[in-house]
Amino acid sequence: MAGRIIVLGEHRDGQLKKTSWEAIGLGRKLSAELGKKVCLALVGSEIDGLAREVSGRSGLEVAVLANHHCRHYTPEGYCEVLVEFARTERPYLLLLGHTYQTMDFAPRLATMLDRGLIPNCVDYRSEAGRLLWVRQVFNGKLNLEVSPQGEPPYLVSLQQGAFPASEENLENSPRVEHRQVGVAEGTLRRKLLEVMEAVQTKVDLSQAEIIVAGGRGLGSKEKFQLILDLAEALGAGVGASRPVTDGGWLPKEHQIGSSGQTVTPRLYIACGISGAIQHLVGMSNSGCIVAINKDPYAPIFQVADYGIVGDVFQVVPKLIEIAREMRP
Ligand SMILES: Cc1cc2nc3c(=O)[nH]c(=O)nc-3n(C[C@H](O)[C@H](O)[C@H](O)COP(=O)(O)OP(=O)(O)OC[C@H]3O[C@@H](n4cnc5c(N)ncnc54)[C@H](O)[C@@H]3O)c2cc1C
Structure with a gap:
């Protein structure tokens, strides 16, 4: 179990985000290259249907980190659940899409795990068994290669569109593992009162063909x-x-x-x-x-x-x- 690549899936309204499919695509590629298993983790509540669908389609085992406090996203709730998961799972790599949500909680998660976060990566290469991650800096004028230091897990977020999404439907039998994870009373300092939808343009640009x-x-x-x-x-x-x-x-x-x-x-x-x-x-x-x-x-x-x-x-x-x- 220890040393797996874990893709953290982001979902909304029963759908996995496109950036998570891209992270799954890279997770599978790295799994083949590094000889490590890859699995998807989903945080939330009442997400069994989604977990089964994604597992069947991607062929990955899906760990559902269930907690009713995480029915709606809060950075405290997500981090609490993910830290507990990471401490028992001891993954090699945590892969996330670089989105508004992960920008919100991933730095906190990295700090709680006492690890670095390499955000918004556009490429990678292997060198002597190490992964070097490429990030753009100065408004894309320069590329920076970053190698994580110390013990795993390494936290890496991926720029939207930088890696091809895992698109084929493998139609596998779903493999879903449930883990009830605790969120201590008083941890959540935010409470969702209302979801206000932004006024939609005709086509959502991030999803537009x-x-x-x-x-x-x-x-x-x-x-x-x-x-x-x-x-x-x-x-x-x-x-x-x-x-x-x-x-x-x-x-x-x-x-x-x-x-x-x-x-x-x-x-x-x-x-x-x-x-x-x-x-x-x-x-x-x-x-x-x-x-x-x-x-x-x-x-x-x-x-x-x-x-x-x-x-x-x-x-x-x-x-x-x-x-x-x-x-x-
Ligand atoms: C910190 C910072 C952040 C920035 N962020 C962004 C950003 O997020 N997005 C962004 O776009 N820019 C951003 N900019 C601005 C960026 O540097 C450019 O100024 C901007 O992208 C230029 O926009 P443009 O190509 O529409 O205009 P211009 O550079 O003025 O180009 C207009 C083009 O139209 C062509 N043209 C003119 N008339 C016609 C015609 N009749 N038919 C065909 N072609 C014609 C011209 O040949 C020219 O190539 C940022 C700048 C800074 C400093």
Whole structure:
């Protein structure tokens, strides 16, 4: 048992987050490379159905760390449960997605376990039996290699979209282990009163299959309508560079980049966006990147799979026309 790789799964409304599927994908790869077993841990209450589904699909054993105090997320509750689990399990590696939730509790968990946390990793390599983890610093301008020191467990969180998700459905028989873990009275200093949903844009950008993004090249809020029209024709989410949200053409939640969202759609269409590094760090892991820019030397073309050197006001209307014709 000791020395396993544990993927900490994040779930909401009975669904495992995409970043957790990515962590499972990496966990399975590392398991094969390091010869260590991998298992998924889920914290919560009444999550049996989810545990069975994920176990069957991923082929992993799932440890359900059940506690009624953890029905809703609180950093104290999660850490208490995970520390107890880690102390009995003595894993080699704890893998997490880098999300708002893990940013909230993982540093506390690392401190309680007296271990370091290597956050937001985009790659790794093995050297003499050690794993070296790659993180981007200075807004993605430099890569840093970090090797964990001391005894395991090592805590590592993974940047969204940096590793391929485990997608195949193995249709295995579920293997679910229940562990009732205690949360001492008085530990929880927060209580969930109400969940207030953010006003949803048409498509949740973190889950969007296609994103059409526009930049300063669109020229004005009125002209940005062209991007909304293309997105509508493709059933896509709408993204933007920072000048667009700074200028109030779109709300801030549409911003892609180092101070906005990180996205990994299958298709990213960048229109009138130059490709500054702060934008690229938020979208360069997209499956296929199409760039439309009138400047043939725009840096966005360096990450693009397909580039159209042209005026967005000539190219995009044609794309809208084609997309509308192709719509079932
Ligand atoms: C700390 C910090 C954080 C930042 N965070 C972010 C972030 O999260 N996201 C982000 O995007 N930026 C961010 N920035 C800003 C970033 O540095 C760039 O300034 C920004 O990305 C540029 O946006 P843009 O490409 O839309 O505009 P520009 O760089 O002005 O590029 C506009 C492009 O449109 C093209 N163009 C113009 N007219 C047309 C036309 N008619 N047809 C086709 N192409 C045309 C031009 O050739 C040009 O390439 C940040 C900056 C800092 C300092």
